[in-house]
Amino acid sequence: MKQKGLHTRLIHGAFDRKSQHGSLSHPIYQTSTYVFDNAAQGEARFAGEEGGYIYSRLGNPTVTELEAKLADAEGAEEAVAFASGMGAVSAVLMHLLSSGDHVIVSEGIYGCTYGFLEMMETKYGIEYDLIQMNQIEDVSRAVKPNTKAVYVETPINPTMKLVDLEMVIRTAEDAGLWTVVDNTFCSPYLQRPIEMGADFVVHSATKYISGHGDVIAGAACGPAEEMQVIRMTTQKDVGAVLGPMDAWLLLRGLKTLPLRMDRHCSNAAYIFEKLSQEDGIERIVYPGDPDFPQYDLAQRQMAQPGGLISFEIKGGKRAAQAFMDELNVVQTAVSLGDAESLIQHPASMTHSVVPPDKRLDMGITDSMLRLSAGLENPEDIWDDLKQALDRVTDQTAGELQTK
Structure with a gap:
């Protein structure tokens, strides 16, 4: 079957109106917890033997629908929604990096991303280098034995300098490194790094994805296996969880993106x-x-x-x-x-x-x-x-x- 266009998918995708009593708009599941049919079902869900919702920090139907639409828009296997853009950035970087690791970063990143990297270096010994990424040699020279990832922002905030994603992704792949791209300035409508070969994309969904200045939110997209680990570790345990009302506002924003x-x-x-x-x-x-x-x-x-x-x-x-x-x-x-x-x-x-x-x-x-x-x-x-x-x-x- 021919895939529908992005405009159509952002409006109709990942939403079964029949199962929602014919509601045209997405329902808001404004609940903190979920009732089990019996004790055995509760045990099965906590053990991962049965699907279903447990507690909204671990999953919420409104948030799940948003995540499905974001993953589809970016061409990713899975997405995880966060309470802020920095929630998404920090979760992905904490997932990929351990004490003693090194990350290569494009120069001119968002100020709070810079602040987070400074904190990670000071507290946990995670090294980073801000470099120009004009040529393959710029990236390859920056690779160290302990390098684990390349983090790219393009266009760079606020200088608008671009990074050649295909070049950086190819160089990172050759070195066996993860690639993370902050796609906030473009949104998936203007640029889809995962389709170019990037491993992860992060967004401050506060910006273009919302579009109305009334939400603080973030998103990360990437391989299903990795995103599940992020969901059940850095999101669940650190707690940067998006609420259902904010998810609903983002779903509304996506329709007109x-x-x-x-x-x-x-x-x-x-x-x-x-x-x-x-x-x-x-x-x-x-x-x-x-x-x-x-x-x-x-x-x-x-x-x-x-x-x-x-x-x-x-x-x-x-x-x-x-x-x-x-x-x-x-x-x-x-x-x-x-x-x-x-x-x-x-x-x-x-x-x-x-x-x-x-x-x-x-x-x-x-x-x-x-x-x-x-x-x-x-x-x-x-x-x-x-x-x-x-x-x-x-x-x-x-x-x-x-x-």
């Missing part, structure tokens, strides 16, 4: 064209820019360039923050992928935990801003950005004249 991603991407492309014509902008990094150093890779690896743009304003940190304070439609907030356009200052916000010298090595300057294009009318987003830029440019010019 393709439509939203198309709009995010088209709005970002429109804003890029406008920003590129402004004298007050020093630099723009956007995978859809024909002058972007990895433009060809973006065209090959991603279905569209994405909904994020990073840019630098002339005048440094002071001008960047003044620009943010002049905005009205665009909201100053961390996160991304919401209906609202969001802007943040990475050096003082999401990446403030990273030491200044390492931030600069990553390409994160004090004048850099990261914009998540929302779903508003593109002209309204641009009008807001333009008036703020004009005000900051006028203020800077006035200060220079005073001096």
Whole structure:
């Protein structure tokens, strides 16, 4: 039978309406525990001899449906949902790494992932190296006898630098290493690393998968055997479990993911064209820019360039923050992928935990801003950005004249 398209599967997949009394929407199983028919059934379920639910930290029907849809969207054997993106990241890394092991990491990762790696190194002796992954040699040179995995974020937050997934995955396979890809910035609609050969994909489902700014959640996808171990160890025992209401909100978000991603991407492309014509902008990094150093890779690896743009304003940190304070439609907030356009200052916000010298090595300057294009009318987003830029440019010019 011909497989249905992704748009259709995200709406209808993994849901048997007949067994749910004909409900059009997904039911919310808002329960902490489940009643057994008798003592023998309870024993059988705890022993793994009989399927069924026991306790919602170990499984919940609403969450199970979400996991099935996420696995299908990513082309994975199985998915596990978590209470946050960092719950997913930390669970996968704790599963793969033991004390004394080493992991190779793409430079410029999310600030909290960096903080988690620092903690793992300090407390448990798990080593990591942040490296550029431009060539096969970059990865192969970083491999040590105790290396167990390669962790990749692409596009890298917030510099938008890309990592050639096929190259890294091939190199990792040759060295016998696991590959983990943070796919948050793309969502499975724009990029599916597992179909390229990656072992695991992690998401902050708070972002594009939710799409409405009302959920904190995460997801990890990968081989069924490995995901089952993660489910019954690092998730069950550490406890970053997603609740049924949040799972229901994510199921709702998945229904419109393709439509939203198309709009995010088209709005970002429109804003890029406008920003590129402004004298007050020093630099723009956007995978859809024909002058972007990895433009060809973006065209090959991603279905569209994405909904994020990073840019630098002339005048440094002071001008960047003044620009943010002049905005009205665009909201100053961390996160991304919401209906609202969001802007943040990475050096003082999401990446403030990273030491200044390492931030600069990553390409994160004090004048850099990261914009998540929302779903508003593109002209309204641009009008807001333009008036703020004009005000900051006028203020800077006035200060220079005073001096």
